[in-house]
Amino acid sequence: MKESNGEVKFLPGNIVVAEAAVAAGCNFFGGYPITPSSEIAAHMAALLPRRGGHFIQMEDEIAAMGSVIGASLAGAKALTATSGPGFSLKLENLGFGYMVEAPCVIVNVMRGGPSTGLPTHPAQADVMQARWGTHGDHPTIAITPAFHQETYMETIRAFNLSEQLRMPVILLLDEVLGHLSEGVRPPKPGTFEIINRKMTDQPPDKYLPYDTSFGDVPPFVPYFEPGYHWHTTGLNHDETGFPTTNPELVTRDEERLMRKVTGNRDLIDKVEYYMADDADVGIFSFGSTARAAMVAVKHAREQGIKAGLFRPVTLWPFPNKQLKDFAEQLKGIVVAEFNLGQMVYEVERTVQSTIPVIRRTKVGGVPITPAEILESVKEIS
Amino acid sequence: MPFDYMTYLREEKLPHMWCPGCGIGIVVKAMIHTFTDLEWDPSDIAIISGIGCTSRAPGYMDMNTLHTTHGRALSFATGIKMHRHDKHVVVIAGDGDMSAIGGNHLIHAARRNININVIVNNNNIYGMTGGQYSPTTPLGAKAATAPYGNLEPSFDLVELVKGAGASFVARGHVGNGRQLNTILKKAFDHKGFSFVEVVSNCHTQFGRRNKMADPMNMISWISDRAKPMKKFEALSDEDKTRCFPVGVIHEDVSRPEYTETYQELIDSLNNGN
Amino acid sequence: MHFEARFSAVGGQGIILAGTILADSAILEGKYAAGSPTYTAQVRGGPTKVDVIVDSEQILFPRTQEINFFLSLATNSYKMFCKGLADNAVVLVDPHLVDVPEGDKEKYQIFEVPVIELTAEHLGRLVYTSAVCLGTMIALTDVVKEETVREALKRRAPRGTEMYNMKALDVGINYVRDILKADVKV
Incomplete structure (x- = not known):
């Protein structure tokens, strides 16, 4: 392990995710309790307010995902964590996240299924759901770390990719990794890269929320920036952000969403x-x-x-x-x-x-x- | 000088998509009057909606506008308000959106007393999808999915939200715009969760099926039944089931607002306490 | 080296902490450790266990395959978690709390330490049970050094309890050495 790294800590995988998320700059967590991921929420509830961030336990899984996207659009680096049944519920708003291009990270600590299945036992049976779970064509990035040190670094990378490509990124753990404790050496701040979403340099009257003239990832403006007032919708939209049913514009935009992943394989791929x-x-x-x-x-x-x-x-x-x-x-x-x-x-x-x-x-x-x-x-x- | 609506409207997005005579326009008008009266900078407002006719309103308004998934507006709004509690967060939705699929989010936002202003345009029907009955469709009224009359009892949204712990609950109606302005101003000024039900008309989907195809007929039907609280209380029991009270129904300024409470936690943790 | 330990009890006896201290000690010695607790029982008072694997190399498969050291403080936890022990595994039980099945006495090296009684007698408070257990483990195994366990325990122990925790370790070690006079090492 690198010399720049800190002391080895013996931690459960779920805690590793929470620690790494905060290290990556995460400042919002919206969650709902579910085994075997709940320790992530509990640890975020302790960590975030100490750093000026916000934790909220929502009324259900759907709301948790909604709160994460809302916070992201307001500028937050947002995380949620769940397991199979909760992931099923989050898929509707996950699709919204892809559509409006809201950066965020979703952790699924996989357990046995289908349905309630085996809440306290592991499985890797949500991998196709991660790819195709939400309706419609959409790009997907899903990361499956195997060791806690890797989980730490891949959690940071998940945030970086979500910010860089303006899209939700899924981190797939399973109950073995979530509850297993092993040594992890968190890197010291400053020794790893933190990427934040690219902000626009356009003035409000020139700003287009889905402007593709700078590439496939449109520059962002969080809500409340004076004068920008952009419209966000889950409907197919053009570069102004407003709904369109124009077949050419819809095709072009959906292809661009896919291209954010297909065109950035160098960045995303890891074997x-x-x-x-x-x-x-x-x-x-x-x-x-x-x-x-x-x-x-x-x-x-x-x-x-x-x-x-x-x-x-x-x-x-x-x-x-x-x-x-x-x-x-x-x-x-x-x-x-x-x-x-x-x-x-x-x-x-x-x-x-x-x-x-x-x-x-x-x-x-x-x-x-x-x-x-x-x-x-x-x-x- | 005529009233300037355009500060808060995206003129280029007009004309709107609603049917002529739709009550939603009256609600949007009252909102704009309220923003103007309170001198809210449009850049400081986020307005969030779900799915349905009413949820198309944000698209016409020149501010930070978010048109989310069906029923979920309040969950997105909660994330926004938590992250930027210094800003104004307003939710507008229809009765089906807010009280059926979004009902869970409604009662919990009310319980938290988070400073979000909710306006429900209650026209007693799912308009956009073709006139299906909603949780507020009156018993016996006809709807696309209740061709023999609605068999389900309906929600009283004001009582529901009050019961869930909202610190400000009011009701207006589209037959009295001036009163609606006054109610919205009080609601938007309230620190904590505020809920305003606007009894509204969908003559296209509700009216046509229930012998009120003309918007003015329907608005009259609403206006005749709207009674200020004191008058409502004096009504006979039979009249009470037909009429509804309007005005501020419940206001409690003593309850702590959620994002302020959370900020106190942040402050206490960072002051070494 | 590769060593697999399982600590089992009923919820609240502090065995999760014992497992954590063993893992911490291994890491302090530059070894690798992996710990897997049972999940729900520990918060509900039912039978519970923690598995700790210690290895001089990175641990790939994180689940136990042949357990070298098994500690049990309750008959029901013994029955539930005694599967997967290596032949001739060192098994440490509290004789007041565990009825060891007859057949197991031939298969394993059984050591009887009245852990709860010792803790009550010498420390007065049962929160030190986990440290007494660790003491017995130190005396019966070579997995980690006594001084690193002391160091790891000091780091985790709440302020003001350090002296009692060290004493608890000694109680465990001394019982195995002086009373049982066991010189087995795994």
Whole structure:
């Protein structure tokens, strides 16, 4: 770990998220209690007022998401945290966030589902929901850290990306990571980058809230800046911010929203590899399950199998290109995910039928073990 | 000199999309009079709405305007007010938007006593979606989804919000603009959550189905039933069920305002207490 | 080195704190630690546990697989959480509170320490139970050094309780060394 970093703290993952959010400049949290994410809200309730920020426990999950977008439009760096059932409720206003281009970060500490499911047990079964949950076409950035140090840095990156691209960013943890305590060394302030949304340099009479002449991310003005008075709506709108049903304008704007992600892959994408250089048996895994996969890689290597891990830290947008490149050196790939098969569809779509894709899926609340993944690895080798 | 409405209106967005004779225009007019009387700088006002005919009002108003999802205006408004408690936050919504899908947000904003001014244009119907019955449609009245007459009892919004703990509750109606100005001024000036129900007309969706297709007929039907509190109290029980009291119904200046309370917390934590 | 410990009890006996101190101690020694508590029971007074893994290398799989050290202060928590112990694991129980199943006495190295009685007798207040437990763990294992546990406990202990916490550690250590005369180390 870098020398510029502070002392190692032994913290639960949920607390790591809260600490990192504040370090990233978060000054608003709107939430609603839900297991297993509630510690994030509780820690923010303690941290924020000490720093002049605001915490509010709203009347429901929907309201929590609304308050976060409202605060963001007024200039705040806003966070909310939830789990499956709450994430389902937040999706309506999440879509509004994409539409009006309000930067904010949503944490989903995934638990078993569907419905109330397994409130105190982990799963990774909301990954497709994160991509496609809200209605209509929309871009998605979803980040799946696996270690607490990474969670700390990726929480900061989630805020940075949301500010830089003016869009909600989803941080997907799961119950294992949320409640697991491990050492984290928070970097000292000033040793990491904090990005804030680009403000307009136009005077009020020239300002267009969705002005695309500066690129795909329109410069921002928070509410109450004298003279700007911009209109925000969830309806399809033109660059003035007012509703339009003009097919050309609607198409152009929706394509631009998608392009904020497709056109900034260098910024957004992040894949970690583990013993992948000479691997001929691949494992695709993310979040806490990827940690079991790393052990499986080690054990496979001890048995003479050249296994290697492909671990997306940014899960959405899906790292098609990186995975396709990696697949070229492989005899086959195991997709280890803590659900009944979701990301495997993306893997299959990416590698086509060039190599076998083995599913290692699981539900029931007990994480996939290294031994289980190793079993699948052996199916290929 | 004629009254200047344009300080608070986006002239280029007119004409508006509402039906001729719609009550919403009267509400917007009263709001503009109130902003003018209180000398609120439009840059200091955020006006937030949900979905529906009434929720299109912010689009015509020249200030910070936010047209949100159905029923959720108050949740967005709460985030804005928390972050910028030094500014004016106004919510305008229809009866369906505010009391059906947004009902939970309404009672909790009232309970918190956060300084947001809520105006509900209550025309007893879902107008934009085609005349379905709302929580304020009178028992027996016809609606697109109540073709044989409404079977559901209705909300008294003023009593509902008062019961939820609002510190200022009032009712006006579109038949008396001058009175509405006075009520809104008191509401906007109130420190804490304020709620004003404006009994309004949707002759297109409600009136047509209930033998009041002409806006003036409908406004007369409203005006005839509106009684100042003292007169209302003197009515017979039977008349009370037909009429409604207007004016300031409840006002409590003793309750702490939520964002001020939160600021006190911030101050105390940062003064080493 | 790789070491897996499980502390179990019924809610409120301070075993979550004991686990945290073990993890803190490991981190102070430059090792890695991972702790997973049970979630809801701890706030409701039911059976509860905390698992702590200590490793000289980064911990990848954060769940226990073969537990080396198991502490239990209640029969119901013993029954609920005794699965997953390594063969010959060191098992420490309070004999007044735990009935160890017959078969387990052959499978594991069972040590009986009347933790609650010792705490009541020497400290007077049961808040020091967790420190007494840590003392017994120090005496029975090599996972972390005694002085780092003392340091970690000092850092977490509320002001004014440091002396009592150190004494509680000694009570645990001395019981294992002097009364049980155990010289096992895992």
